[in-house]
Amino acid sequence: MRKIILIVAVLFIIIVSLVFILRERTLDPDNLKTLADKYQRKEKSAADHSKFPELNRKFNSPQEVTETCISCHNERHKEIMQSNHWNWEREEYVEGRGIIHIGKKNAINNFCIGTEGNEKSCAKCHIGFGATDKMQGYSDSTNIDCMVCHDNSETYVKGSEMGGYPDPSVNLTLVAQKVGSPKRTNCGVCHFFGGGGNNVKHGDLEMSMFEPTKEVDVHMAIDGANLQCQACHETKNHMMKGRVYSLSSMNRNRSECEQCHTSTPHEKNILNEHTLKVACQTCHIPVYAKVNSTKTEWDWSTAGKLKDGEPYEEDDSLGNHTYLSIKGSFKWGRNLVPEYQWFNGNASHYLLGDIVNDTSKPLVLNTLHGSYSDPESKIIPVKVHRSIQPFDPVNKMLIQPKLVSDKSGQGALWVDFDWQRAAEVGMKDVNLPYSGKLSFIRTEMNWPVNHMVSAKDKSVQCVECHTKNNSRLAGLTDFYMPGRDANSFVEFVGKASIILTLVGVSAHGLIRILISRKKGKK
Amino acid sequence: MSRVVYIYKAFERFWHWMQALLIFFLAATGFEIHGTYKFFGYENAVAYHNYAAYALIILIVFAIFWHFSTGEWKQYLPTKKNLMAQANYYLFGIFKNAPHPTKKTVLSKLNPLQKLVYLGLKILVIPVMVISGLLYIYYRYPHQTNIEALSIESLAPVAVIHTLGAYFLVAFVISHLYLITTGETITSNLRAMITGYEEIEDNENLNEEIEKEKAIEEKKVESEKKLESEKKLETENNQKLIITD
Numbered sequence: 001m002r003k004i005i006l007i008v009a010v011l012f013i014i015i016v017s018l019v020f021i022l023r024e025r026t027l028d029p030d031n032l033k034t035l036a037d038k039y040q041r042k043e044k045s046a047a048d049h050s051k052f053p054e055l056n057r058k059f060n061s062p063q064e065v066t067e068t069c070i071s072c073h074n075e076r077h078k079e080i081m082q083s084n085h086w087n088w089e090r091e092e093y094v095e096g097r098g099i100i101h102i103g104k105k106n107a108i109n110n111f112c113i114g115t116e117g118n119e120k121s122c123a124k125c126h127i128g129f130g131a132t133d134k135m136q137g138y139s140d141s142t143n144i145d146c147m148v149c150h151d152n153s154e155t156y157v158k159g160s161e162m163g164g165y166p167d168p169s170v171n172l173t174l175v176a177q178k179v180g181s182p183k184r185t186n187c188g189v190c191h192f193f194g195g196g197g198n199n200v201k202h203g204d205l206e207m208s209m210f211e212p213t214k215e216v217d218v219h220m221a222i223d224g225a226n227l228q229c230q231a232c233h234e235t236k237n238h239m240m241k242g243r244v245y246s247l248s249s250m251n252r253n254r255s256e257c258e259q260c261h262t263s264t265p266h267e268k269n270i271l272n273e274h275t276l277k278v279a280c281q282t283c284h285i286p287v288y289a290k291v292n293s294t295k296t297e298w299d300w301s302t303a304g305k306l307k308d309g310e311p312y313e314e315d316d317s318l319g320n321h322t323y324l325s326i327k328g329s330f331k332w333g334r335n336l337v338p339e340y341q342w343f344n345g346n347a348s349h350y351l352l353g354d355i356v357n358d359t360s361k362p363l364v365l366n367t368l369h370g371s372y373s374d375p376e377s378k379i380i381p382v383k384v385h386r387s388i389q390p391f392d393p394v395n396k397m398l399i400q401p402k403l404v405s406d407k408s409g410q411g412a413l414w415v416d417f418d419w420q421r422a423a424e425v426g427m428k429d430v431n432l433p434y435s436g437k438l439s440f441i442r443t444e445m446n447w448p449v450n451h452m453v454s455a456k457d458k459s460v461q462c463v464e465c466h467t468k469n470n471s472r473l474a475g476l477t478d479f480y481m482p483g484r485d486a487n488s489f490v491e492f493v494g495k496a497s498i499i500l501t502l503v504g505v506s507a508h509g510l511i512r513i514l515i516s517r518k519k520g521k522k
Numbered sequence: 523m524s525r526v527v528y529i530y531k532a533f534e535r536f537w538h539w540m541q542a543l544l545i546f547f548l549a550a551t552g553f554e555i556h557g558t559y560k561f562f563g564y565e566n567a568v569a570y571h572n573y574a575a576y577a578l579i580i581l582i583v584f585a586i587f588w589h590f591s592t593g594e595w596k597q598y599l600p601t602k603k604n605l606m607a608q609a610n611y612y613l614f615g616i617f618k619n620a621p622h623p624t625k626k627t628v629l630s631k632l633n634p635l636q637k638l639v640y641l642g643l644k645i646l647v648i649p650v651m652v653i654s655g656l657l658y659i660y661y662r663y664p665h666q667t668n669i670e671a672l673s674i675e676s677l678a679p680v681a682v683i684h685t686l687g688a689y690f691l692v693a694f695v696i697s698h699l700y701l702i703t704t705g706e707t708i709t710s711n712l713r714a715m716i717t718g719y720e721e722i723e724d725n726e727n728l729n730e731e732i733e734k735e736k737a738i739e740e741k742k743v744e745s746e747k748k749l750e751s752e753k754k755l756e757t758e759n760n761q762k763l764i765i766t767d
Contacts, residue, residue, distance in 0.1 A: 003532070005532075010536075017576070017577055263669065269664050270568065273663070273669050275669060461565070463560070483557040483564060484557060485681075486557070487678070490682050498692055498696065501696045511617055512616065
């Protein structure tokens, strides 16, 4: 009878353990295939634009192209003129400020600082023509630049400091006849070069993403799914899903991995449970700037040095600028491990004219909100860009300097190399006071990292966070994480009780041995 | 004079050694999860720890059933009798080769200190570890296509209690391993837990005690039977009376 009970018990335990081991659901392979088929499908154009007689002509100005576009697509320009790509700002509710318009017009960054007064140069990345210093022409629909996004001939380029006009070498007829759905090149030509060079701003969006390999990005890889930007940034009526929190404030219209992958994509539930507090990107983007360096630090205070009266530049071994007379000193990084922050989708920004009272620690220009206790928050990977930038210590405001001009003597820093004049003119342009005193303060900007997703076998491993030393999440201290954290009282009491027990039994045992030896001698 | 007695039943020994194995394994994986060292790899350590935890829970369920079905649970009822004498023995008597103050018998395998410590383990430490462990595993759980969470503010209290319990269990295992050497010979306790048989100091009254217990049990059963049969008779008589009426 005893033996039977024993055998039954052993069998039961084995069976139950097996059930638990085999319980893990296997992912349906058809699922992945359907996903790939759905998003990989080649867009077949409904019309061949080269066969339209309207486009078979010479265009004297890019506006004529736009007019022709609108003559058929006669509602699309209205969508464009309501879009962020056109307005460079959106209406958002920000706690403490109410409903405001926030965008490139009033926010300040810690790269080239701001667009105000520098529009002619910045407009190279505006989807319009003829931007002047006051951004006139925003109400004229023929100034919409359809081609920069819809050119499929790969020949369209905008000129430098031409207010958004195309380079004179562009064959407008060819471009107009070869329009279609935007490709990575159309988006990338602006979004990969923000901040005045490749990969300066984002770190995860740069030239290598035109034709990335699987190593760089599993989704857009030309040897993989080869997705275009709109596969994730789903677009309807010229409104794209997704936002970059250098300028966005509200938790809405975000582009999320869950659109395709659901919130429980893992075979192992313990991984799925992490999705409650950890964003997909946190584990699946172990490093960013995988191919080319991204700018990590920018020190404006050293700008303006000249050699023999001429501006100069210094480069590092990879060809990255480490010093430019017009911009100051830089630091770059490649294969960077992101920093991590809690984020609930809401951010607040430093806007032109805001007073800075606490200069003891770096000023965060776009604060990402969130915490462990906030159920909406998740841990996200962030590129933090650190700067030292101009500041008026009397009025306690960040300074918007005048940077660009086509003539000398107008106060532009990049032409005249005079900080005082650049600050004076720049602040006057934005109707803000300038005390005449110029100093520099440390600022930080947070760039959530969302691209350059690695294959799953390259993703961040458990122990990279769950460890006492050099945990990736060492900076997030508002919660208890197994493997990283310990309660000092418990550690003390626990270790003390083990040590005391060991000491006690050894002493007891030793005395017993000694006594028994004595007796043996007797 | 001594006799060899069958003291630990088969299931008891199986339960003891399975529990020992699982607790060692749980400690090995658990302290890796705690970040004390690296061996299995964090992900494996977590998975193994969970499997071992389920196995231990199943074992505990069987053990509880065994304890109640055999009446062995009574072994753990705490007693003041000889408690001080037992403590005195471990502190002083053992060095003077004094006799064990508590005689081990089949009916009373545990000395009063053991009773107290094992009862503490059974009703306090193990339940606290099981409950905090289950909370640790299930404070987040899959529900349909989503992940739900219990409304625990933080994992910290759960983790802290579970860790403290783990430290105490390690301390217990150390003292347990030492104290089993304090039997008649150094290995007699260990051998008993392996084979089930232990040489026990002869207790002249042992047989009598067992006989007595048996007699009492039998008497009880008999008297119960008597009572029942009497009742039956009565009801039968009553029925007869009713019928004759």
